[in-house]
Amino acid sequence: KNPVVVVLGRSDTGVSPKSWGPIGEHDAVIHKDIGCVNCPGHNCVKYFACLKAITPEDVMRAVERILAT
Numbered sequence: 001k002n003p004v005v006v007v008l009g010r011s012d013t014g015v016s017p018k019s020w021g022p023i024g025e026h027d028a029v030i031h032k033d034i035g036c037v038n039c040p041g042h043n044c045v046k047y048f049a050c051l052k053a054i055t056p057e058d059v060m061r062a063v064e065r066i067l068a069t
Helices: 056-067
Strands: 005-007 028-030
Touching: 005 056, 028 056
Parallel strands: 005 028
Antiparallel strands: none
């Protein structure tokens, strides 16, 4: 199995990174908790700040960690 990097925004129970993140030994989850308790999904009132908080550098660091293993 090839390792993956997953970008997730939601924090709600049942749709959180803990529930939907990858399970591989070398997989990486990138998630920024911005304090939302309940995510309205496509009706986001914070303009998807959780996803916008994730930078390309965050993704590259995760990829570099995987490649180093």
